[in-house]
Amino acid sequence: MQRIGVxxxxxxxxxAATVDVKKVVELVRYEQGVVYADDYMYxxxxxxxxxxxxxxxEHNLTGLVICSCSPxxxxxxxxxxxxxxxxxxxxxxxxxxxxxxxxxxxxxEEATKKAVILARAAIAKVNLNTPLQEGESPVVKRALVIxxxxxxxxxxxxIANAGYPVDIVExxxxxxxxxxxxxxxxxxxxxxxxxxxxxxxxxxxxxxIKIYSYSEVEKVGGFVGNFEVDIRKKARSVNEDKCTGCxxxxxxxxxxxxxxxxSEFNRGLGTRSAIYTPFAQAVPNVPVIDRENCTYFKTGKxxxxxxxxxxxxxxxxxxxxxxxxxxxxxxxxxxxxxxxxDKYDEYAYNTCPDVITSLELERLMNAAGPTGGHxxxxxxxxxxxxxxxxxxxxxxxxxxxxxxxxxxxxCMYTAKHAMLIKDHWPEMNVTVFYIDVRTPGKNFDEFYxxxxxxxxxxxxxxxxxxxxPQADGSLIVQGSxxxxxxxxxxxxxxxxxxxxxxxxxxxRKIASMLTASIDNNDFLTEAHAxxxxxxxxxxxxxxxxxxxxxxxxPETVSQAGAAAVKVIGLLAKDKLKTNPCTAKCDMFQCNGxxxxxxxxxxxxxxxxxxxxxGPGVNETRRIAKVNTALCQGCGACTSACPSGxxxxxxxxxxxxxxxxxxxxx
Amino acid sequence: xxxxxxxxxxxxxxxxxxNWCSYAGADLAGSSRLTYPENVKIIRVPCSGRVNxxxxxxxxERGADGVIICGCHPGDCHYSTGNYYARRRxxxxxxxxxxxxxxxxxxxxxxxxxxxxxxxxxxxxxxxxKIASLGENVRLGDLRCKN
Numbered sequence: 078m079q080r081i082g083v084x085x086x087x088x089x090x091x092x093a094a095t096v097d098v099k100k101v102v103e104l105v106r107y108e109q110g111v112v113y114a115d116d117y118m119y120x121x122x123x124x125x126x127x128x129x130x131x132x133x134x135e136h137n138l139t140g141l142v143i144c145s146c147s148p149x150x151x152x153x154x155x156x157x158x159x160x161x162x163x164x165x166x167x168x169x170x171x172x173x174x175x176x177x178x179x180x181x182x183x184x185x186e187e188a189t190k191k192a193v194i195l196a197r198a199a200i201a202k203v204n205l206n207t208p209l210q211e212g213e214s215p216v217v218k219r220a221l222v223i224x225x226x227x228x229x230x231x232x233x234x235x236i237a238n239a240g241y242p243v244d245i246v247e248x249x250x251x252x253x254x255x256x257x258x259x260x261x262x263x264x265x266x267x268x269x270x271x272x273x274x275x276x277x278x279x280x281x282x283x284x285x286i287k288i289y290s291y292s293e294v295e296k297v298g299g300f301v302g303n304f305e306v307d308i309r310k311k312a313r314s315v316n317e318d319k320c321t322g323c324x325x326x327x328x329x330x331x332x333x334x335x336x337x338x339x340s341e342f343n344r345g346l347g348t349r350s351a352i353y354t355p356f357a358q359a360v361p362n363v364p365v366i367d368r369e370n371c372t373y374f375k376t377g378k379x380x381x382x383x384x385x386x387x388x389x390x391x392x393x394x395x396x397x398x399x400x401x402x403x404x405x406x407x408x409x410x411x412x413x414x415x416x417x418x419d420k421y422d423e424y425a426y427n428t429c430p431d432v433i434t435s436l437e438l439e440r441l442m443n444a445a446g447p448t449g450g451h452x453x454x455x456x457x458x459x460x461x462x463x464x465x466x467x468x469x470x471x472x473x474x475x476x477x478x479x480x481x482x483x484x485x486x487x488c489m490y491t492a493k494h495a496m497l498i499k500d501h502w503p504e505m506n507v508t509v510f511y512i513d514v515r516t517p518g519k520n521f522d523e524f525y526x527x528x529x530x531x532x533x534x535x536x537x538x539x540x541x542x543x544x545x546p547q548a549d550g551s552l553i554v555q556g557s558x559x560x561x562x563x564x565x566x567x568x569x570x571x572x573x574x575x576x577x578x579x580x581x582x583x584x585r586k587i588a589s590m591l592t593a594s595i596d597n598n599d600f601l602t603e604a605h606a607x608x609x610x611x612x613x614x615x616x617x618x619x620x621x622x623x624x625x626x627x628x629x630x631p632e633t634v635s636q637a638g639a640a641a642v643k644v645i646g647l648l649a650k651d652k653l654k655t656n657p658c659t660a661k662c663d664m665f666q667c668n669g670x671x672x673x674x675x676x677x678x679x680x681x682x683x684x685x686x687x688x689x690x691g692p693g694v695n696e697t698r699r700i701a702k703v704n705t706a707l708c709q710g711c712g713a714c715t716s717a718c719p720s721g722x723x724x725x726x727x728x729x730x731x732x733x734x735x736x737x738x739x740x741x742x
Numbered sequence: 743x744x745x746x747x748x749x750x751x752x753x754x755x756x757x758x759x760x761n762w763c764s765y766a767g768a769d770l771a772g773s774s775r776l777t778y779p780e781n782v783k784i785i786r787v788p789c790s791g792r793v794n795x796x797x798x799x800x801x802x803e804r805g806a807d808g809v810i811i812c813g814c815h816p817g818d819c820h821y822s823t824g825n826y827y828a829r830r831r832x833x834x835x836x837x838x839x840x841x842x843x844x845x846x847x848x849x850x851x852x853x854x855x856x857x858x859x860x861x862x863x864x865x866x867x868x869x870x871x872k873i874a875s876l877g878e879n880v881r882l883g884d885l886r887c888k889n
Contacts (some may be wrong), residue, residue: 094762147772149761150769175772176768176771177769177784180772180775181771181772181778184780187780188778191783192778195783207768263845280773300820565856589817589818592819592820592821592822594762594763594820594857595853597855602855614762614766614856676791676823676827678822678824694754709821710788711788711820712788712789712791713789713794713823713824714789715794716793716795716827716831725792728792730794730797733785734797734800737756737785737797737800738800738804740754740756740783740806741805742803
């Protein structure tokens, strides 16, 4: 028979405003097993926990029910509290009377009734709880970072500098990510490459960092501390160890001169050869053969690169390679892209080459870009006179064409673009159509005001309805000025769209491999929006950069550091406590049918010939055996087992049924 | 039959929510103050695949008027495959329940992620309305347990 203590939390007024806490205490006091019931203003406070610990000792409690906020919030707190008082931490159950009751209900009587029922269900469950012991599992002291942009680079460097080996997997031929495509950065106007490339080089030369470029994560198995990851090293067709990065192959590739292959790095504005590095400062500085376009791969003829390569490192026969590595922790830093603008016909993006995205403008203004840093129209190669920027293209969008969120960086980069243009080419007229200008960041508003006050950029509050290409090559921008209440028609030579950011296309695939939560916009979900912002709810998975939500470079770098610290904290441990809520087989019921092993996602179940001795039996049978180090406690086997032999500790059949009964009482 | 003061039928609804997605979605509905009726009572399970048909039968037997099982979206299961098993298992169970006279509307499987507080609340509101329109579950209800 259990001796249960029930503690009902007021949570200030969070619970007490809608739930009559005192009444709950009185109504649960006579439930089966309850020997003590009390309430307190803040159960999670030190004084509240003290109260719990004292009650455990004074009343010899064997089980606890805390009626408070979600177990996802404070289950760990109260388990630790129980353990301090000498009670097995798994004898604690939480009745969620805040998120699932007081916060969503208005009627005090009904909410109180519901709180009592939830408490009763938890009490019924605790009556059947048994003490569980946590196991231990070793930690592989190596981290994996998926994505080699600034987020991944910074995370990897921070982990590596703490002394742990890190692997970076980057699907492009070079690390660097989006930041390497940028020209300048706000609000300081630093040159993006100048601050990024030293970090790329540091990564390449760091003894603790290994870069898998042109590689993708293929499969992830295992769990926190013990992930096993298959990495596909895509065939580069170039021997990475022998290549010196001299670049002869790229300059001599016959396809380079035809200008037929658009350069992905230049967002399709420039061209590249079939054997290429995305940009001059690529790390590693080893080219890749684009097999889809290469003449040798298409026709079997050519082979110029192989003939001219001084170190003989071209290898047309190279195959994809799968590397399997073990990691203790994984950081997702898969970054972002900008949305496809096919649904935005009104801006004529697909039909007019002089309507470009801001990321394309970055390439046009970059000295290493397709125009050598001269801002020229893509249609006729002439310098534009009137440039119009359109904000929030797909951001803060109410319909399903765009994204509901604010992309966060556009207001600032547009101010940057406007200033840079006015700085280089004072004769150009720059107009910005905006909905709101959002500048919440250090030195951000000052920066925006400089664009308006010092550079006289024409900011118009209003949306653009249509961009109309004209026969003479110019564009007419039709919009509204909300402050003047007027319709505006304006001539432009170039239109720049601040297209919304969205998570990398692979984010969902990767999240699914990692069993990490992801939201409807494909941003990875944090374990707690405020208190655990760089951790995924899945243990051992950490989040860095835009994969978690829109953010600028300084925020990305700080978040990368935060993720690194969490990884280091994990890798610094020699052993991790494992979840004791694992499956357990009742040998008297089991008939060794293999159903459970077939549904187990972790291969945790095997079969052993076991001597079964009990009332009426004394024979050796094939019995399922659960490897508790592998079992993650999903319970798939328990519902699949035809004979009811499998049960899940902590969520046993009887426990759940007792909850059902308590609710339906 | 439980009635409120306006003599409206107040159904009893049991919701099984997986710990990783839907329970967190319900938490988000709570912290976002997105209301749904009090008659929904949530039971936390590690995974929708943990929901044994026995639990659902038990709920109906003990007088529940509707049972809803919420899990992670297909492909997003924390344990990779649990929700696929749940989906198949529930399809079978629901067709059997219908055969036994428990209308299909009384049972539902819904996918709800940790970020979908609004969806959770909307689903529960819809489900409650549906069950209220179906009336009391008398088919399997153990009348001794219901008052």
